[in-house]
Amino acid sequence: MDDRVAGALSLPDDWPAHPDLSLALNRMGCFDWDLGTGLMHMDQPALDVFDLTAAEYDDRPGTLARRVPRDEAARLDGLVSQALKSGRTAYGAYFRVQRRDGSLRWTHTQGFVRRDASGRPRRIIGIVRDATQELADSAARQEIDEERRRRTSLVEGTAVSLAQARTVRDVIAVLKDSQGLALLGATSLVMGLLESGRIHLVADGPEAAHVPGTRYTRVDEPYPMSEVVRTLTPRFIESAEDFADSYPVLWPDIRHLGITSAAYMPLIAQARPIGALGLLYRDKDGFTPDERNLLMALGTSIAQSLQRAMLYEQEHDLAEGLQQAMLPRRIPAVAGAQVAVRYRSARIGRDIGGDWYDLIHLPGGRVGAVIGDVQGHDTHAAAVMGQLRIVLRAYAAEGHSPATVMARASVFLHELDTDRFATCTYAEIDLSTGVVQMVRAGHIDPLVRDVNGDCRRLTAEGGLPLGLSAEFGRLEYPVTTAELDPGQALVLFTDGLVELPGADLDEGMQLLTSLVTNGPHDLQKLADDLCAAVDVRGGQDDVALLLFRRRAAQAPQAGGRLQQHVAQNDPEALSSSRHMIRAAVRAWGAKERADEIELAADELITNALIHTDGGAIVTIRVMAGPERRLRVDVEDRSSALPRRRDAGEAGVSGRGLMLVDRLADVWGVESRGGGKCVWCEFLMPESRRRPWTSDAEAPLGSST
Template identity: 70%
Template sequence: MADRGASALSLPEDWPTHPDPILALNRMGSFDWDLDTGLVHMDAQALAVLDLLPEEFDGRPESLAPRVPPPEAARLDAAVARAIKDGSENYGSYFRIRRRDGTPRWTHTQGYIRRDDSGRPRRIVGIVRDATDELADSTTRSLRAAQDQALRRQTDVVQVISAALAHARSVQDVIDVLKDTHGVRHLGAASLVMGLVEAGRIRLVAEAPPGSFIPVSTKVHRIDEPYPMSEVVRTLLPRFIESPEEFAEGYPILWPHLTGLRITSAAYLPLIAQARPIGAMGLLYDDRRGFSTEERAVLVALGSSIAQSLMRAMLYEQEKDLAQGLQQAMLPRTIPSVQGADVAVRYRSAALGRDIGGDWYDLIPLPGGRVGAVIGDVQGHDTHAAAVMGQLRIVLRAYAAEGHTPATVMARASVFLHELDTDRFATCLYAEADLATGVVQTVRAGHLDPLLRHPDGTCRRVRVEGGLPLGLSAEFGRLEYPVSTLELDPGHTLLLCTDGLVEQPGTDLDDGMRGLATLVGEGPADVHALADRLIRMAEERGGEDDVALLLLRRRVPQAPRPGGRIQQHVAPGDPEALTQARHMVRAAVRAWGARERADEIELVADELITNALMHTEGPAIVTLRALENGERRLRIEVEDSSSALPRRREAGEDGVSGRGLLLVDRLADIWGVEARGGGKAVWCEFRVP
C-alpha cells in the first residue's frame, strides 16, 4: 500500500467502517484506507492474516514492512495506483508475506475505491485473506480464479450498496437508496420490503420497485405475529426461505398475498444496531431457489451495513431536531409589528444539519416610535454557542430597552460576554431607527456592514465604522464603539445578515457583498418575498454556516409622531463624533419638517455641544425630541457630567468667545437648564410648522 502520509486532515465521520463479524467467520479480514490522511484501519482478523499483533501496527502503511517484502509492496502499490488512475471501482491482487517464523504465505486482497462527486479517490475499503492453500496447486489456479471472481462479485454487492448508503444522512435517504430499482437489481432481488420497529410494532416504510404489492394488513403488525419480519426481529437471526413450498408452509397467512409476484425464494434479515433490532428487510426472488453459504454471508453483511446506516441516520435526525429546537428556542418566538415599517426575519441552519450555531436576530420596540434591529453571530457551532447567544440576545435587548445609546448598548454587551468567562466572542450589528424621521444610528462590532436598497432597486453597501467583536473589546479595554448615522427614506430597505449569506469558500468577502447587493437589487420590493428569495439562494448554494437575516423597510409616515426621539453620544476630542452629531441634527430637522428653521436649529445645537465639550471634562449626550402639545416643537438637549450652571459672558477681544448663550437666547423660542443626577442638561425648543 502506498504511503500517502498521515496528515492533520480530519477523518471522515463514519471512519473506520465496521464490517459484520461474518467476514471473520469466513477467515477474511477487512481494512479501511483513508487516502487523505494515509491512515489504514485493520480489524483483528486482517492483522491475524498478516501475522501482526495489534501493538505492531500503528495505522501507517509502512508499519506493514516487516511482513510485506519490498518487491511485493511495490507490486501491490502498482496495482492500486493503476486502478486509481484508470478510474476503476475496485482491484484485486495476490501477494506474498513473510510470517513471524520466516515462512512465506500467499495472501489475497481486494479493495473498493470510493470517490467523491468530482471523481477524486478518497477511501479504499476492502478485505484481505490467506490464499496459500488456494494457490498451493497450480493446476487448480484457474478454478480458484473463477471462484475468486464470483466471490468478488458477491462482495461488490455489499460494497456498492454500502458506498451509496455512506452518503445517506436521513432515514429517507437510506430508504431511497434501497427503493431505487438499480439498487434492488444490485441485490439480485425482484422486490424488496423494509420495516422499522416502533413501540413494539413493525411499520413497513419501503417497497421496491414502486408499485410492488404489500398487503394492507401487513403494513403495521406486532412483533409477535406470524410474519417473517416479526420472526427475524424476535430471534435476531436471518430467515432464508428456499422454495415457494417452504414459504407457504411457514407463513400461510402471508403467502396467499404474494402468489401474484411468483416468488421462488426469499431472505429476511434483521437490522441490528447497538445490539438491538431496529427493523427488518425482506428480499424476494423470482428466479432462484436456495442460497449458498457465501450468498448468505454476503446478505448478512449487507443487512449489517444497512442497519448501521439506519442507526446513523436516526441519530443524525435526532441531533438535528435537538439542534434546531434549541436554536429556535433561543431566537425570538415572534417579531413585534412595528408602526411605520415592514419587517421580515429568516433563519436557516447549516447544510450539515446537526451543527447548531450562534447566529441570531432581534427586533426591539423602543420608546418614541423608535426600533432597534440586531443581527449577531457567536463564535462556534455547538450547544455552547447557542446558549451564549441566548444570554447575549436577552441582555442586549435589556440594555436597549433601558434607553442607553447604541454605543453604550454594545459596550455593555461586550462587558457582559467577557464576564461570562467563556472562550467565545461574538460579532454584532445594532441599528436604532427613528421611523418618524428615518434617522438610523448604527454600531458595528466586527460584523458585516448593512446593505441599503433604494425604491428604484439599486442596492449599496453602507460602510459603518466598527469596533472589536463583543467580548474581545472588553478583554482588550477598547470599548469605544463609533456611531454611524444614515437616513432611511420612505421605501428604503435596510438589510442585516450574518456571514453565512455572503461568505463562500475561495471567494473574497467584498466580492460576496457585491454579489449579495446585486441579488437584493434584482429581488422583489416586498421584504417577505425578498427574504424568501435570499434564503432559497442560501439553501441552493449549501454551506456549513448558519444564516440569519433581518429586513426592515420604512413605509411612508403619515405624520411625525409626538415623542419622536434620537440620541447621539459625543466624546471629547473626537471630531468624527461631533460631525456625526451635526449630521444627525441636520437629518432630523429635515425629516421633522423644520426646514424653514434648519439653519437656526443647527447653529444652536452646535453651540450647545461645543460649550459642553469645552467647559466640562466629560462627554456630551445630544438628544432631539419631536413634541406636540397644541403646537409642534423640536427640543434639543445637551447633557454633560458637570453640575456647574452655564452663564452669559461678554464676547472676548477676538469677538468669538462668549457668544454661545447669546445665540441660544436669540434664536431659540425658549431655553433652560435642568439638573440631571451627576450633571445637567441645557435645553432649548423651536416651534416648527
C-alpha cells in the same frame, strides 16, 4: 487364508489399460507429423475430434483445413511456425473445430518438437482433444469468480455510500438507488425501524405496494419483519407458495406485485435489534449460500449505518431544539415596516451554531435590529448566544444608546468566563424619520436595497468583537448615522451567507449583492431565495438573516425621540449628530427651520464639549400639544450652569447662548443629578408641516 488373500488381490485381465484406451476414453487422439514429407498421421480418436472418418483423411494437414475456421487456422499455423523457429520443444493452443452440422466446439492441441543433432526440427508428435467441457467448466468458474467479485464490490460500494449517509432518509435513498437494487437483483425493498415495541415502516417498496394497517405493526404479529426482529434470524422466502403459506395475512395484499421470493434480515446494532430490511424479487426462485451470506453481510452494514443515522438525528433534534429555544419565538409586527427573518443551520457537523437575529421595540416608536454570531458550532455556542441575545435586548430596552448597548454586552460576555467571542451589528431605527444609528462589533457591513432594486454596501466604522473589546479594554464603539427612506431595505446577515468555498469574502459579497439586486421585491420571498442559494452551494456555516424595509413615513409621536452620545475630541461623532438632527428635522416637517434648528443644536453641543470634562448626550424629539414643538436637549456631566454674557466687539466667546436665544422660540437649563440639560424648542405650526410624499428622499449612507 492364502486363498482369501489371493482372491482379494485378483485383477482384471486387461489391467493395466492400454494407453490408447485411456486416450480414447478421455476423447484424446494422437498425431505424428513428419516435417520432411509433410505427412501427418492421425489415429481414429484424433479424427473423431475433427469429426472425420479414416476414408476422408489422406494424411495431409491441408485436409484438416476444411474443419478449422480460417482465422483459427492462421493463428494455429503462426503458433507452430513460431515454435519451430524459436527452438522451443513444445507448444499448445486452443482452437475451434467446425463439425459436420456446422456447430463449433473448442479443441486443444499440444505438440512436442523433435529435432536432429543440429537442432533442425524433424517431427512433431502430439495430441488433440475435445476441450468443450473443460472450457465450459473454466467459464463457469470465471463467472462464479466474477459474481463473487461483483458481490464484494456491491457490499463495499454500498458501505462507502452508507458511510456518507447522515440521516435515515439518506440511508433509505442509498438502498433504493436503482443501480443498487439492480445489482442485488431485487425489485424493491421495505424497511422498518423498531420504536417502543412496534415496527415503523419507513420504506414501503414499489408503487402501490403499501398495505393498509402495516405502517405500524407489533413485534408479535404474523409478518416477516416481526418474525426476524423476534428471532434475530434472517428469513429467506424461496417461492410465492412459501410466501403464501408462511404469511397468509400479508400475502393476499401483495400477491398482485408478482413477488416470487424475498429475503428479510434483522438489523442488529450492538447486539440489539433496531429494525428489519426486506428485499423483494421477481422471477427469482431460492437463494444460494453465497447470496445468503452476501445479504446478511449487507444487513450488518445497513444496521450500523442506520444506528449512526438515528443517533445523529437524535442529537440533531436536541441541538435544533436548543437553537430554536435560544432564538426569538416570533418577530413582533412593526407598524410602518416589513420584516423577514431566517435561520439556516450548517450542512455539516451538528447543524447548530451561535448565529442569531432579534428585533426589539424601543420607546418612542423606534426599533432595534440585531444580527450576531457567537464563535463555534456546538451547543455551547448556542447557549452563549441565548444569554447574549437576552442581555443585549435588555440593555436596548432600557433606553441605552447603541454604543452603550454594545459596550455593556461585551463586558457581559467577557464576564461569562467563556472562551467564545461574538460579532454583532446593532441598528436603532426611527421609523418616523428614517434615521438609523448603527454600531458594528467586528461584524460584516450590511447591505441596503433601494426602491429600484439597486443594492450597495453600507460601510460602517466598527469596533472589536464582543468579549474581546472588554478583554483588551477597548469598549469604544463608534456610531454610524444614516437614513433609511421609505421603500429602502436594510439587509443584515451573518458570514455564512457570503462565505464561498475557495473564494474570498469580497467575492461572496459581490454574489450576495447580485442576488439581492435581482431578487423579488417581497422580503419574505427574497429571504427564501437567499437561503435557497446557500442550500444549493452547501454552505458550511450557519446563516442568520434579517431584512427590514421602511414603509411610508409614520407621523411623529409625542415622546418619540432620537438620541446620540457625542464624545469629546471625536469630530466624527459631532458630524453624525448633525446628520441625525438634519434628517429628523426634514422628516418631521420643519424643513423651513432646519438651518435654525441645526445651528442652535450645534452651538449647544459645542458649548458642552468645550466647557465640560466629558461628552454630551443629544436628544431631539417632537412635543405634542396645542402647538407642536420640536425640542433639542443637550445633556452633560457638569453641574455648572451656562451664563448668557456679552462677548464684546473683539470677543470670540459668549455668543453661543445669544445665538440660541435669537434662533429658538424658547430655551432653558435644567439640573439633572450630577449634570445639567440645556434645551431649546422650535414652534412647528401645522401650516409648516410637510407630509411625507417621496419614496426616496435621500440615499442611505454613512455620515462620515
